[in-house]
Amino acid sequence: MSGEYAIRGYRPTDREAYLDLFATVFDGAPGSEWFAWKYERNPYVDDVPIVVAETGGEIVGARSFFALEMETGSGRVPILQPCDTMVHPDHRRCGLFTRMTEAAIDGYRGSDVPFFFNYPNANSMSGNLKLGWRVVGSSPTAYRIQRPERYVAGRLPAVVDRLVGATANRSAAAYHWVRRRVARTGEAPSDVAIERRSTLPAEELASIDDHTYNGTFRPAKTKTFYEWRFENPEWDYDAYLARRNGDYVAGFVVGSRKTARGTTVQFTDVTPQSGADPSVIARLADRVLADRATATTVVCATERLPPEVRAAFGFHSDDAFPLSRMSRPATLVVRPIGPQDRKGGDLREEDWTVDGARLDDPTNWSISLSDRDWC
Known part of the structure; x- marks a missing residue:
């Protein structure tokens, strides 16, 4: 026309x-x-x-x-x-x-x-x-597949489909249990406490990043940003804060929503944007994954989790095998x-x-x- x-x-x-x-x-x-x-x-x-x-x-x-x-x-x-x-x-x-x-x-x-x-x-x-x-x-985006039966459902005869799905779920659960156990055997900081907030504490989240220009283009994670950005009605958000010696030193904003394939959880925001202690990030990730064990998939930007943390908790990037065979990075x-x-x-x-x-x-x-x- x-x-x-x-x-x-x-x-x-x-x-x-x-x-x-x-x-x-x-x-x-x-x-x-x-x-x-x-x-x-x-x-x-x-x-x-x-x-x-x-x-x-x-x-x-x-x-x-x-x-x-x-x-x-x-x-x-x-x-x-x-x-x-x-x-x-x-x-x-x-x-x-x-x-x-x-x-x-x-x-x-x-x-x-x-x-x-x-x-x-x-x-x-x-x-x-x-x-x-x-x-x-x-x-690149990294994925932790926790309930793989959601990805095979409907692709096989009904009886086989249920059997394969149940087996895949048990295998994934065992794999991630082992990964978390191994991760916990590392040097976890004993002086860090993790808090979960259902109402996002914009001021506390904004205080974690020093907002000093570090030579890269990056969105300003200010109080205004946190107050507005996570009002998106298409997602439910929680905040996880890491406190050390009375100060907040790192935080996650975790989004979740239900889709045709189950519940998707994502580490939508990770702060500070640079210079975070990997052991603190690992503590935060461990707490989130413990709380979201029934989610189908957990997603994060590869840049926001140190590679050792992604590996420890079973995340796989879409720019590497095997996920690169099924999807491509943004x-x-x-x-x-x-x-x-x-x-x-x-x-x-x-x-x-x-x-x-x-x-x-x-x-x-x-x-x-x-x-x-x-x-």
Whole structure:
């Protein structure tokens, strides 16, 4: 289907049409409370950062942006992460993705936003690259499969299916029991106490990170961040805090939700972002896994758990065998917006350096699951 399309910014009256389009494109919509949290109550932007395509009074496309605050060499700046990109099936191959993206780039020139970063899927990767994005590198995720029967269910005859699933569960439970026992034989810090909080203590979590720029682009984990970020109604969150000598020295924000394959648990946020004592991180991981023993899968960003901790507790990265045979890591891409007086998609090499750091250098980034819009 073709026609005349208007590319414009989001209006408050577009919310219902946006959610209807979301349901059509993604086979179901999260709901108005999710939209209000993610876009309308986002503390880092004054507007709702969405560009829409409209024809005949109908919203048929949307290019949305998840706002965060990033630490750079000159201080904290707002950053936009493209996400929830949608084009109605009847209006694809009409150039709407390109037109909406170009409108967003031009719309943010001259603003406080210096660049975009995101994790496009296979469908939108080529479109991003054509419009000036560059690949920074992969962002591996590690998985601890605790109930493997959820992954084989329905693939075999019923009797065999139940037998294989039960056997797989017992084997996984035994494997993880051994791994935890081995992990506990290490030098666990006896002066560390672990606390679990069902209401996230934003001030305490924010106090753990020293917020000193360490040469990498990373979201600012402030009190504002913790107060807003984990209000996502699609997940349930708990905080786990490690206290030593009266001070909080590390913390996890743990998200969980039920899916068709059971309960997924993720280490959504791990703080501090650098310099944590691996033995303290191991104590936190051990407590979380003890509390979540019945979950189907536990997920973490590989960068956020030291490799010895991942190995000790049976996590496997999706960039290595065997998980690499079944999935692939998320790919981080980035694009500077460019100066206000230069329209269109032209970028120069100097645009790729922000406060002395190259945007497309993977060593200049420090990212966790909480920095991804869908976690």
